[in-house]
Amino acid sequence: MSAPLWITATPPASHGELHIGHLAGPYVAADVLSRHLRADGQPVLFSTGMADHADSVRVRALRGGRKPEEVAEGYGAAIAADWLRAKVAFDQIVRPRQDRGYRRWLQNLFLELYGQGIIVARTRLQPYCPSCELWLTGAMVIGACPTCGARSEGSLCHECARPTDAELMDPVCALCGSPGRPRRCRRPYLPLEPLREPLAEYWASTVSSPRLAVLCEGLLEDGLPEVGVGHPGDWGVPVPVDDFRDQRIDACFEAAVMHLFGYGYVSGNEQRSLPERALHFCGFGHSFCHAVLLPAILIARGVKLPQEMHVNETYRIDTERAWDSGGGPGLWALDVLTEFGSDTVRRHVLEARPLGRRTDFRRDRLDRTRQVLEETWNSWLGRLFAAVREECAGLVPDTEPGGAGWEALRRRLLRAAEDLREAYGPEAFDPRRAVALLDEVVSCAADFGYVNVSERRRTRGEHLPPIVAQLSVAAALTSWAWPLMPEGAGRLAAALRMRAGGPVGPGALNPPCPGTRLDPPSGPVFGF
Incomplete structure (x- = not known):
């Protein structure tokens, strides 16, 4: 070695x-x-x-x-x-x-x-x-x-x-x-x-x-x-x-x-x-x-x-905006980690990382980070898990990813994977860029899900490929989000019955094996 x-x-x-x-x-x-x-x-x-x-x-x-x-x-x-x-x-x-x-x-x-x-x-x-x-x-x-x-x-x-x-x-x-x-x-x-x-x-x-x-x-x-x-x-x-x-x-x-x-x-x-x-x-x-x-x-x-x-x-x-709900200064790592969890805190400090210039900590911005994870990341995953439960009896369908706009989205996701590798790598290390790329991945997957939600009304199985396509994105996040938010990536991997922390690259964009019974967590996947 x-x-x-x-x-x-x-x-x-x-x-x-x-x-x-x-x-x-x-x-x-x-x-x-x-x-x-x-x-x-x-x-x-x-x-x-x-x-x-x-x-x-x-x-x-x-x-x-x-x-x-x-x-x-x-x-x-x-x-x-x-x-x-x-x-x-x-x-x-x-x-x-x-x-x-x-x-x-x-x-x-x-x-x-x-x-x-x-x-x-x-x-x-x-x-x-x-x-x-x-x-x-x-x-x-x-x-x-x-x-x-x-x-x-x-x-x-x-x-x-x-x-x-x-x-x-x-x-x-x-x-x-x-x-x-x-x-x-x-x-x-x-x-x-x-x-x-x-x-x-x-x-x-x-x-x-x-x-x-x-x-x-x-x-x-x-x-x-x-x-x-x-x-x-x-x-x-x-x-x-x-x-x-x-x-x-x-x-x-x-x-x-x-x-x-x-x-x-x-x-x-x-x-x-x-x-x-x-x-x-x-x-x-x-x-x-x-x-x-x-x-x-x-x-x-x-x-x-x-x-x-x-x-x-x-x-x-920013001492005027850094107070917690109990009236105390929410500045200590223990306090913010206990209240927000590691995913929210890690994502926030990397997005606001003082690189090349001084930046400010503000409580309202940390709250906004938690809101992004809850309303975008967890909301999309919640809808996806619900669709698998209601449409597929909780099992990963035996079909290929597809749906309206999937090929265009897939090309965008493959480009995002390469950009993530660069942002995570030592040659051009930029965790801020990684945060932005992951947000784009999740937002695009959520939009894709909304566009294809009407497929469920059709009776010939056309609703299954969009579900598998979204499961492919979720599976990719168990690797792509692992360096940045390992706790949430680990929860997502457990829900998909996969191993977290694989290489960051296009190869991660593959759904769980057909027939796998998903095990979604009772609470949020990312943050809490």
């Missing part, structure tokens, strides 16, 4: 639950691609991790008077449960605090880079909070980004995606609000400038969004930074260097290399070769770790990983 195509998604920080923006960003989109490729028979490894050691976990713990371990474990479990509810099916989730050998693996990688002179020691001014007696790094400090001026934390600016490190303007403590006082601090850094030429060559050959390309070009133009990869603190994996015994490996470094552990990449002669191709899904604000720091680490070790970046923008929350 050939090496699997490697799909990764940004590890979320386990300081809180997933919200609707997380689902609209990397996770559902990456799952759609993974499901399509698997259905097509291609080997895939779909992985992510938990950023348990992010400073935001420590901040959450300090504010609530809890231990960081409790925060990470509690929210990590909630995040994993939300992925399951959203039908996001990872092959590998790296759990730093649970996975055996992870801590040693991370420290060995850090130590090798330090021993090779790739990671070096630097003494610089770092903000310090005398009131809390804490060094202000990562989420412990808030200030203005020195590049774009946006409000930022002391690691990465989520607006321009550049590292901020100790250069924040007007830094204040995230816990007490006191101004940070500069103090000399010796920390480990990874200078990127010595890797300028191979990084420039790598970025020139990497498939990415124009905005990400501008980021990389800007870094080259301004001078590649030295990235802090360790900081004083007591939360995280200890830096395995005697000179930094009181420091922890930085969460950005850890998030960048965490996927390598999940893939099985180790050091020395035992290292597993990386795949021929990798596709990473992330929000633009997190792109530095995966588009800059990870390639730099691999290049420094003599490894080039062909990588494509699928970067989304921010999915903004």
Whole structure:
């Protein structure tokens, strides 16, 4: 078997639950691609991790008077449960605090880079909070980004995606609000400038969004930074260097290399070769770790990983229109998945995916998505199942598809199948287009059913071919809709006594075997 195509998604920080923006960003989109490729028979490894050691976990713990371990474990479990509810099916989730050998693996990688002179020691001014007696790094400090001026934390600016490190303007403590006082601090850094030429060559050959390309070009133009990869603190994996015994490996470094552990990449002669191709899904604000720091680490070790970046923008929350029926903010993944189900939520966030521009979440638009599934998709399937029950005693007729307009519709459906393959595929991945194509398929099938409903009044069996034709479309949806709405596609397949998740293509446009007794669900097929 050939090496699997490697799909990764940004590890979320386990300081809180997933919200609707997380689902609209990397996770559902990456799952759609993974499901399509698997259905097509291609080997895939779909992985992510938990950023348990992010400073935001420590901040959450300090504010609530809890231990960081409790925060990470509690929210990590909630995040994993939300992925399951959203039908996001990872092959590998790296759990730093649970996975055996992870801590040693991370420290060995850090130590090798330090021993090779790739990671070096630097003494610089770092903000310090005398009131809390804490060094202000990562989420412990808030200030203005020195590049774009946006409000930022002391690691990465989520607006321009550049590292901020100790250069924040007007830094204040995230816990007490006191101004940070500069103090000399010796920390480990990874200078990127010595890797300028191979990084420039790598970025020139990497498939990415124009905005990400501008980021990389800007870094080259301004001078590649030295990235802090360790900081004083007591939360995280200890830096395995005697000179930094009181420091922890930085969460950005850890998030960048965490996927390598999940893939099985180790050091020395035992290292597993990386795949021929990798596709990473992330929000633009997190792109530095995966588009800059990870390639730099691999290049420094003599490894080039062909990588494509699928970067989304921010999915903004319209707070005035995001309230649920109980008067609370319907923003959390758990809330919307519980109320609307995975089909409705997945379809909605893919249709509104913030690709190339920021988009807004609004409750009324999510309601409208559910309405489309109910009034178009489920309404048509309900009429079809009723026709099979009333006209054919619940059995698939033994006849060929046909009816008024069937040949024209069939040609349109075959073209839609090819367009769906393109929209689902890695070369021109566009889940928004897939949503529009599936809606067109269902609308055309529903119109075909209405046009041919009068055939039932005829006595020579002319009413059966249109029913079989519509069953052909329903059967195709068990494959065509599977990457996008797997829960509903699974219900539809069970109703047709078929297997869900076949290849997306023209071959799926075939009705169930004649004589098959259908078993429609008691409730809606798609959504609920």
